[in-house]
Amino acid sequence: MPDKATFRKGDALLIVDVQNDFCPGGALPIxxxxxxxxVLNEWINAAENAGIRIYVSRDWHPESHMSFDSEGxxxxxxxxxxxxxxxxHSELSLPAGAVIVTKGTRFDRDQYSAFDETGLADELAxxxxxxxxxxxLALDVxxxxxxxxxxxxxxEVHLIKTATRPVxxxxxxxxxxxxxxxxxxxxx
Ligand code: VGL
Ligand code: ZN
Numbered sequence: 001m002p003d004k005a006t007f008r009k010g011d012a013l014l015i016v017d018v019q020n021d022f023c024p025g026g027a028l029p030i031x032x033x034x035x036x037x038x039v040l041n042e043w044i045n046a047a048e049n050a051g052i053r054i055y056v057s058r059d060w061h062p063e064s065h066m067s068f069d070s071e072g073x074x075x076x077x078x079x080x081x082x083x084x085x086x087x088x089h090s091e092l093s094l095p096a097g098a099v100i101v102t103k104g105t106r107f108d109r110d111q112y113s114a115f116d117e118t119g120l121a122d123e124l125a126x127x128x129x130x131x132x133x134x135x136x137l138a139l140d141v142x143x144x145x146x147x148x149x150x151x152x153x154x155x156e157v158h159l160i161k162t163a164t165r166p167v168x169x170x171x172x173x174x175x176x177x178x179x180x181x182x183x184x185x186x187x188x
Contacts, residue, residue: 002043007050012129013043014150015056016114016136016143018092021085022059023137027078030138030165034089039163040135041093048095053127056094057101057114059142060086067110079104099123112145121153131156133187135163140171147184157184 021027023034047054059079067073079086088094101118103111115121124132132155134147143164150157159179166172180186 002046004046004049006046007052007133008131010128010130011047011050012053012055012124012127012132013047014114014132014134014136014146015040015044015054015092016134016146017057017059017079017138018089018136019058019079019085020087020089021078021083023089027076027085028167030167033137033165034091036135036137036163036165037089037091039160041091043133043135043160043163044093044095044098047133053129054095054098055101055114055120056088056092056098057103057118057136057142057146058086058088059104060102061104062107065104065110066107067104073110081105112142113149114142114146115149115153116145121149124153124155129155131158133158133160135160137165139164139166140175141167144175144179147179148182151179151182151184159184159186161186161188 022030060081061079067075068077101114101120132150136143147157
């Protein structure tokens with residue numbers, strides 16, 4: 001379990017898409033997606049104690065988004081703006097200072113990465129963040145894309161493996177290999 005000493009100056013915690021639609025009972029459920037919430041709460045608590053910034057991304061699609069299967073896309077309709085499905089999991093204990101990063105709002109294409117035209121890289125640079133701890137949903141989709149972009153931005157990237165789950169097991173193991181090849185440090 002993390003504690004205050006896990007973190008140092010220049011760190012940030014980045015939690016990806018822990019929303020109801022990605023949890024059991026949601027529109028695009030990930031097996032045991034909700035099981036990461038208690039683990040994330042430990043990380044949030046440790047980050048708070050260390051005075052480390054916390055960013056939480058959310059998938060935030062307009063109705064009839066082009067990524068929905070009804071529109072020829074790859075996914076069932078999910079995370080529609082302001083719906084219950086788009087809300088963060090109710091047991092995720094987000095502190096008041098946590099900063100929300102909204103993505104998936106573009107009409108013309110999907111945005112899997114929390115860095116994709118959100119300005120997040122500039123924000124982290126402005127705050128002198130050099131190392132990010134990444135977790136959330138889904139390992140093989142938005143966590144993968146976010147961690148790869150973070151590495152491309154030159155950040156030191158740590159993936160919290162116990163606090164992420166994949167859409168498919170095969171996709172999850174492929175993503176882990178790919179992330180390690182990209183220099184991401186996978187925390188067992
Ligand atoms: C995601 C599928 C579609 C994710 C978002 O957050 O991993 N997956 N949209
Ligand atoms: Zn989506």
